[in-house]
Amino acid sequence: MTRSATPFLAAAALALAVPGAALAWSDQPVDPSAEHPQVPVDYEENGRYYTEEGIPTYEIDEDGTVDWLTFSGFRRYHAECHTCHGPDGEGSTYAPKIKNSAVNMDYYDFYATVVNGRHNGNSVMPSFGENPNVMCYLDDIYVYLKARGMDAVARGRPSKKDPKSDAISEMENACMG
Numbered sequence: 001m002t003r004s005a006t007p008f009l010a011a012a013a014l015a016l017a018v019p020g021a022a023l024a025w026s027d028q029p030v031d032p033s034a035e036h037p038q039v040p041v042d043y044e045e046n047g048r049y050y051t052e053e054g055i056p057t058y059e060i061d062e063d064g065t066v067d068w069l070t071f072s073g074f075r076r077y078h079a080e081c082h083t084c085h086g087p088d089g090e091g092s093t094y095a096p097k098i099k100n101s102a103v104n105m106d107y108y109d110f111y112a113t114v115v116n117g118r119h120n121g122n123s124v125m126p127s128f129g130e131n132p133n134v135m136c137y138l139d140d141i142y143v144y145l146k147a148r149g150m151d152a153v154a155r156g157r158p159s160k161k162d163p164k165s166d167a168i169s170e171m172e173n174a175c176m177g
Contacts, residue, residue, distance in 0.1 A: 028104045039150060042127070055107045056139040058147040064160055066153060068168055071161035073144025074153075076137040080128070080177030088155040089148045102145035108151075108176070110142060136175035 042052040047068050049059045077089065084095035091097030102110060105119040107141070114134065117127035128134040129172050147153045 008111075022092065028100055039146065047109045047162065048168065049143075056143050058152060060128045060147065060152050061160075064158070066158040066161050067143075067146070068162050069140045069165045069168055070147050070153065071144075071158050072137060072168075073140035073147075074158060076133070077141050077144055080131070080134050082165070084125075087127030090155070091143050094125075099145050099148040101149070102142055103149035107142065111138060112139075114138060136172060 038053060039057055041049045041057055043050055046060070047067070049057050049067055051057050056069065058070045061068070073127065076089070081098070082088075084097045086092035086095070089097055089099030089102075105113075113125065115127065115129040118125045144153075148155075
């Protein structure tokens with residue numbers, strides 16, 4: 001009995017015709033020189049930066065000073081996420097890189113994935129919805145990964161940071177209890 005290769009060729013053609021169709025969010029390349037509407041700062045509120053759509057984003061000064069959330073995100077990512085996803089969001093043999101996910105993926109999808117986890121074949125990301133060390137700092141982690149995905153911050157601990165605002169301290173204390 002012979003099998004037709006047509007279904008396989010059709011799937012391959014579809015994957016090639018739809019950019020990124022066969023790639024996971026984490027594998028989709030990011031061109032930092034391209035326009036990314038979810039990145040530019042539209043406004044600042046109590047030491048937090050947002051896009052026009054109200055999505056958290058990063059702010060990095062010309063001298064390399066990062067906003068507090070980006071710095072905090074570096075710390076929180078490396079406390080909770082790097083064990084699986086590798087240093088600086090670059091991935092590992094255990095889990096994919098996720099620095100590009102924060103740029104390519106919708107903020108709300110990113111948030112839902114962290115809160116609820118995800119199953120993709122044998123790959124399982126656990127739910128972190130009950131973990132205050134992640135949930136109280138999820139915007140920080142997202143902002144840090146977005147900055148890494150855009151190559152706005154280099155690998156490693158940012159050397160200069162803005163101070164933590166009183167409003168951020170109050171939110172952190174209220175969340176952590």
